[in-house]
Amino acid sequence: MNDIEWQRPDLRPHIKRISAAAGWRWRQRFSPRGALRRRVAGQVVLITGASSGIGAGLSHRLARAGATVLLVARSIEKLQDTVDDIQADGGRAHAYRCDLADLDSCDRLCEQVL
Ligand SMILES: NC(=O)c1ccc[n+]([C@@H]2O[C@H](COP(=O)([O-])OP(=O)(O)OC[C@H]3O[C@@H](n4cnc5c(N)ncnc54)[C@H](OP(=O)(O)O)[C@@H]3O)[C@@H](O)[C@H]2O)c1
Known part of the structure; x- marks a missing residue:
């Protein structure tokens, strides 16, 4: 049945x-x-690999479109340069140092961002 x-x-x-x-x-x-x-x-967008290449380009475009961008990579100095450029352009950006290959570093990133 x-x-x-x-x-x-x-x-x-x-x-x-x-x-x-x-x-x-x-x-x-x-x-x-x-x-x-x-x-x-009005959205908050977290972008990994944001210190150069595709990630940096994407960060600029999203910030120009009105998003608040949270930029993630290992080299905080390069990220800060991108943050400065975005802010000079009138955008909202914040830099976070994180090695995505290291889970402890990822946990710290989540805590900071939240
Ligand atoms: N460019 C192209 O035409 C193309 C085409 C197809 C696919 N892709 C792929 O797209 C991705 C990005 O390409 P891209 O040309 O923009 O590369 P890229 O300029 O080398 O950028 C890589 C980004 O990732 C970050 N990164 C690398 N390892 C990391 C880690 N362990 N933790 C956190 N951040 C890390 C780097 O910053 P730090 O070194 O400061 O951490 C940098 O911001 C790559 O996976 C590439 O294979 C690229």
């Missing part, structure tokens, strides 16, 4: 996610800056 009860799946969360993704793509296509601003303005 088959006692498995069939239940109607709840599709609402999926529909909500798909429509949010479609809205994001549409806005990104026609107003990329506005789309990013709408997504991150």
Whole structure:
């Protein structure tokens, strides 16, 4: 005897996610800056590897879009340079030293950030 009860799946969360993704793509296509601003303005974003390369570039873009960026890497001096640049540009940024390969260091980062 088959006692498995069939239940109607709840599709609402999926529909909500798909429509949010479609809205994001549409806005990104026609107003990329506005789309990013709408997504991150007023949010706090933690960026690892923020002292150079992709992380540093991302930090500038998110700060310009209105996010408060928390920059993480091992070299605090390089991070501080990025923080200074972002603040000079009118953005909000804070630097945190952390070696992500060291779990104790990650725990300390979480405590500091929280
Ligand atoms: N550049 C590209 O075209 C490209 C393309 C595809 C994928 N990627 C990947 O994207 C990532 C970033 O690339 P990138 O070019 O921006 O590299 P990058 O300029 O060398 O930047 C790496 C960042 O990670 C930090 N970092 C490294 N080890 C760390 C650790 N143990 N704890 C905390 N922070 C650490 C570095 O700062 P500290 O040394 O001060 O800690 C630095 O801020 C890499 O994984 C790379 O393989 C890059």
